[in-house]
Amino acid sequence: MKTAKNRRFRYLAIAVWIGLALAVSSCRTAGTAQEEKADCRVQTAETENVLIYTKNGDGHVHDNIAASVECLKKICAANGWTCLAADDASIFTADKIKAFDVLVFSNTNNETFDTEEQKKVFADYIRNGGGFVGIHSACGSERQWPWFWANLGGKFVRHPPLQPFDIRVIDKEHPSTRHLPDTWKWEDECYFINELNPAIHLLMAVDLRTVKDPQKDTYPGRVFGDYFPLAWYQEFDGGRQWYTALGHKIEHYSDENFVRHLTGGIRWAMQKKHTQTEK
Numbered sequence: 001m002k003t004a005k006n007r008r009f010r011y012l013a014i015a016v017w018i019g020l021a022l023a024v025s026s027c028r029t030a031g032t033a034q035e036e037k038a039d040c041r042v043q044t045a046e047t048e049n050v051l052i053y054t055k056n057g058d059g060h061v062h063d064n065i066a067a068s069v070e071c072l073k074k075i076c077a078a079n080g081w082t083c084l085a086a087d088d089a090s091i092f093t094a095d096k097i098k099a100f101d102v103l104v105f106s107n108t109n110n111e112t113f114d115t116e117e118q119k120k121v122f123a124d125y126i127r128n129g130g131g132f133v134g135i136h137s138a139c140g141s142e143r144q145w146p147w148f149w150a151n152l153g154g155k156f157v158r159h160p161p162l163q164p165f166d167i168r169v170i171d172k173e174h175p176s177t178r179h180l181p182d183t184w185k186w187e188d189e190c191y192f193i194n195e196l197n198p199a200i201h202l203l204m205a206v207d208l209r210t211v212k213d214p215q216k217d218t219y220p221g222r223v224f225g226d227y228f229p230l231a232w233y234q235e236f237d238g239g240r241q242w243y244t245a246l247g248h249k250i251e252h253y254s255d256e257n258f259v260r261h262l263t264g265g266i267r268w269a270m271q272k273k274h275t276q277t278e279k
């Protein structure tokens, strides 16, 4: 068993190593044509580093991705976090991914990784204490991989047409929700999700009585009474995960309440550092 002093020393050593490695180039060069170079501030050991990941497989691709990336870059810049935007799964090598404190899957959908090795790198990252944020259609990613559903907290089923509905903010203590009213009136696609991980801590839920959907009696029915989960956090399999089903519209990514919702989620998920040398 390691002592706290040893752990602190190891953290320091890792932080110094990362700092030195990153300081060699204050502005990292993108690894592939698809990776966009983000904010080029000088990175220090204290700087949190965010991966903004937007890969989509075959199927529906959201038109909000560019707006979401811009929004997330602004969030990172405003909070002093560095970031890299990528839509190529080749970023998922053990060497590359360890540089990030949180992986933000913004409107990823369908096949989100190309190889089993990339999936293993992702799972190992989480199991070693990594942070994960899923936005909107991220819950439709990797529809054949049960561990991915458990990591996100659930799996996309369907949504009725985009419409206004009421959201009940259940946990107002969390950084992603404390700025919101008790009932948040919002227009979006109301996602219905299954395979819900019982580990999730609910942050907000849609009031189903305000949703026009002839199929809602079939699913979700009354599994959660008049409500259904829309955003949550959890600590699953060693990692920290935060998910919001909201965010279909381009306009959402310039909505102050939504931007603060995302900011709080990312801030929460990045809190725990990598601990691969601690296990």
Ligand SMILES: [Zn+2]
Residues within 6 Å of the ligand: 062, 136, 137, 189, 247, 248
């Ligand atoms: Zn959508």
